[in-house]
Amino acid sequence: MHLGSDPGRAGAHDVALLDISWTALTGVVHAFALARAEGITARDLAPYAKGITALLPDVIDASRSRGVDSTVISAAHDIALRGMTAGYADDSYAHVADLLRD
Numbered sequence: 001m002h003l004g005s006d007p008g009r010a011g012a013h014d015v016a017l018l019d020i021s022w023t024a025l026t027g028v029v030h031a032f033a034l035a036r037a038e039g040i041t042a043r044d045l046a047p048y049a050k051g052i053t054a055l056l057p058d059v060i061d062a063s064r065s066r067g068v069d070s071t072v073i074s075a076a077h078d079i080a081l082r083g084m085t086a087g088y089a090d091d092s093y094a095h096v097a098d099l100l101r102d
Contacts, residue, residue, distance in 0.1 A: 012062075015058065015059055015062040015063075018055055018056075018058070018059045019059050019062075019063070019073055022056055022059060022073055022076045022077075023072055023073060023076060025076065026072070026075065026076040026079060029079065029096050029097050029100065032096075032097030032100075033097040033100040033101060035097075036097055036098075036101070042095065042097045042098075056073065056076065056077040056080060057077065059073050060073055060074055060077060079096055079099065079100070080096065082096070082099050083095060083096035083099060086098075086099060
């Protein structure tokens with residue numbers, strides 16, 4: 001898809017789409033936590049959901065450098081990092097739902 005002659009435009013689209021992805025994915029994880037509260041495991045709800053955590057800092061930086069609030073995407077990043085710290089780095093992102101329990 002041609003996005004115009006500005007070479008930064010494709011990158012801007014990429015960052016915006018990554019933002020949608022991560023915000024949506026964090027919503028999915030929240031849904032996994034809700035499902036778990038009803039006895040439905042994240043594994044049953046979503047057999048696999050590998051994350052792309054390494055790209056989140058780029059989305060956060062792009063947001064901040066353009067004056068766009070980064071609270072939601074920063075929270076998504078923090079949750080992903082908590083999952084990695086908890087030992088889920090090589091597992092499905094669905095395991096992060098375990099971190100959202102009270």
